Amino acid sequence: MTAFFIRRIFQMIIVVLVSAIASYALLNLAPGGPLAGLRQQQQNARFQINEDDIARIRAYFELDLYLPYRFTRWLIGVPRGPIVIGGQEYFSDLTIGCRKPIETETLNQKTGEYESRITGCKEYVQLKDLEGRRTSRGILLGDFGLSWRILRDRPVSDLLLSRLPKTLQLIGLSTLLSLLIGIPLGVYSAVKQYSRFDYIFTTLAFMGSAMPTFFFGIVMIILFSLVPKEAGLPYIPAGLSESVRDYTIPIIGAVEAGSFKDRFLHILLPAAVLTIVNISLYSRFVRASMLEVMRQDYVRTARAKGLTERIVILKHALRNALIPFITIVVFTLPGLFSGAIITESIFAWPGMGRLYLLALGDYDYPVAMSIFFILAVLTVIATLLRDFLYTLADPRIRLS
C-alpha cells in the first residue's frame, strides 16, 4: 500500500510536469500574443515604433529568449544569470536568445501574399544579459508571472485570488445542494422502483442530463428574470454577482446594491442551474448504484435477519451504494477551483471560469496557462485522493 502510493506520487509528479510542458507549449505556439498589432502601430506617423522598442518589448515578455530557456524560467525560475561558483562566472557568453531577429519578406507563390520569416539574428542575448531582469520564482513554486492583458503587469495570482471566492461560493453552494438533494432522490427512486415517482423522476433526470447548460441557463433567465420583470411580477436579477445600483423588486421591496440580500438574489439563478444539472447526474448515478446493491446477497441476509426496511436501506445498502460516489465527490475538487465556464459566462458571474474564457479571448496567456495548470494539478490530486479513499471505504480493494 505504501509502495503503491509512493509510486503514484512519483507518477503524479511526472503528470504535473507533462501537463506543465503541454500547457506551456500549447499557449506559446498559439497565434497572437502581446506583440500582435505592433506592426500596425508602426505605420502610424505619430507613434513610430523602431527596432529598439520592439526589442525592449520582446525582452519584457521574454520573447527574445529561446523556447527551452523561456520555459525553464517560467517553470522554476532559472537561469537567472551566469552560474557563479567561487566568485567566478561561468557560461556568461552562452547564447540563449535573439534580441533583434532579421526578418525577410518573401512572396508566397501559392497565395500571392507576402510572408515575413525570421532568417537570422542581428543581436544575440547572452546569459549575462539576464542579470537584473525581473524573474519569477517559477510556476512550480507558485509564481504565475504577470498578466499580459486583463490586469496588465499585475501578478496573475492577484487576479486568481480576486476571482476565487466568487467561484467557491457558486460551485460550493451548488455542489452542496445537489448532493443534499440528489442522493435522497436517487435512493428514494431506487427503493420505489417502477412506481409513478420513479417513472417521473427518471424521465426528468434523463431530460436534465441531456439538457445543454447554456440553453438551460438562458431559459432560466427568460422564465425567472426577463418575463416576470416585464409583467411587473417579482423577478430574480440575472447577471453579475451583485448589482451596481439600488433597485426595487415588486413585493420583495427595495434592495441595496452590494447588500447580503442583493448578493443572495444574484446567486440564486446560476446556483439553481448548476444544482439542477448536477442533481440529475448525481441522482441517476445513486439510483443505478443503489439498484445494484439492493440485489446483493448481504441485503437479502439483512432482510432475512428481520431488520426493518429502514435500517436495511440506510445502513446496509446505502453505505455500499455510495462507494462509487467517492469518484464524483472527489472530482468536484478541480471544479471548485476552475468554476463552471458556461454557467459563469451566461450569468456574467465574475468567477474563475469566466476569467479563463476572458484570458483565452484576450490572448492573456499567463492567466490562461496558470488556470489550466492548477486545474491539471488538482485533477491529478483528486485521482490520488480517490484511490486512497476507495481503499478506506472498501477493504476488498487492494492496491498494488
Next chain:
Amino acid sequence: MSVAQVANLSAEAISIEERSPFQIVMMRFRRHRLAMVSLILMIFIFTITVFAPVIAPFQVQELSVNKYFVAWGTVDEATGRVHHMGTDHIGRDYFSRLIYAGRISLTVALISVIISETIGIVIGAVSGFFGGWIDSVLMRFVEFMLTIPTLPLLLIISAMLLRDENLIPIPESILTFMGNLLLLTPRDARSAVLIILILAGFGWLNAAQLMRGMVLSLREQTFVEASRSLGASNFRIITRDMIPNAMAPIIVDASLGLAGYIVGEAALAFLGFGIQDPIPTWGNMLAASQQFMLDRPWLPLVPGLPIFICSLAFNYIGDGLRDALDPRLKL
C-alpha cells in the same frame, strides 16, 4: 411410409418464422416508444437539412436592408418570399439560417462520431488483442485523458487552431469536399473541419475503452479459437470475429456520442471558440440571440430548442438501442 410422414410433420411443426438479427433488434427497438419517436423526429430534421437549399426561401448570407427583427411570416414585397421566422439583427432570414445551421451542426456531429468511433475501434481492438505493453501504454493514456476536464482543454485547442490559418495544413480536397457538403466555400469549411478534428480527437476515448473490454472477453471465446486453428491471421480475426461481435456497445456509444457532439459543438460556438458568425450554427445563433434577450426574451428559444431536442432525441435513441441490442449492457 409412416416414418416419412412423421418426419414431414415434425419439420412442419418446427419451422417458425425466421428473423434476422437485424429484424429482432428492430422489433425490440420499436417497443421503446420514446426512442422510436426520437428516431422519426431526427430523420425528419435530417431530411429538412439535407434539402436545405430547396426548402430555405432565402440565401444564408442574404441581407434585407432595413428589415431587422421583422415579425414571423412577414412577406418580402420585392420577391414575394416569406420570412417564416422573421429576420435577425442584420436582416438575415432566421428560418433559412436555422436550417443551414442545422445542416452544419448535424453534419459536424455525424462526421465527428464516425471518425471518433473508428479511432476508438482500432485503438481499442489493438490494445485488447495484443495486450502487453501496448495495452498498458494506450490505456494509461486513455485513462489520463479521461480525467482531464474536457471543456477547458477543448477551448484552449480551438482557440489556438482557429486563430492561425497555417498551424495545421488541411488538404484542399478535404476542404472542397466539406465545403460541398456544408454548402460553404472551402475557406469557410476550414473551421468546420477543425471543429470535427477537435471533437473527434477527444471523443474516441470512451469507444476505445468499450472496444478493448469487448475484445478482451471475446478473445477467450471458442469461435476465435476455431478461427485461429483454421489458420486465420490476426488481422482477419480482429476484423471478422472481434469487431462485428463488439459492435453493440459501439453503436450505443455512437448514438450517445452524437448527442454529446451536437452539444459540444454548440457550446464551443456559443462561447465564441467554435464556428464563427457569418457561418450559421445553432450555437453561434444562440450566442447572438442572447445579446437581444432584453428586448426579445423568446428569441433564444428558436436556435436553443433544436439543440436541446437533438440532444434529447439521440439520448433516447441510444437508450432504446441499448435495450434492443443487449438489455444487460451497461453504459
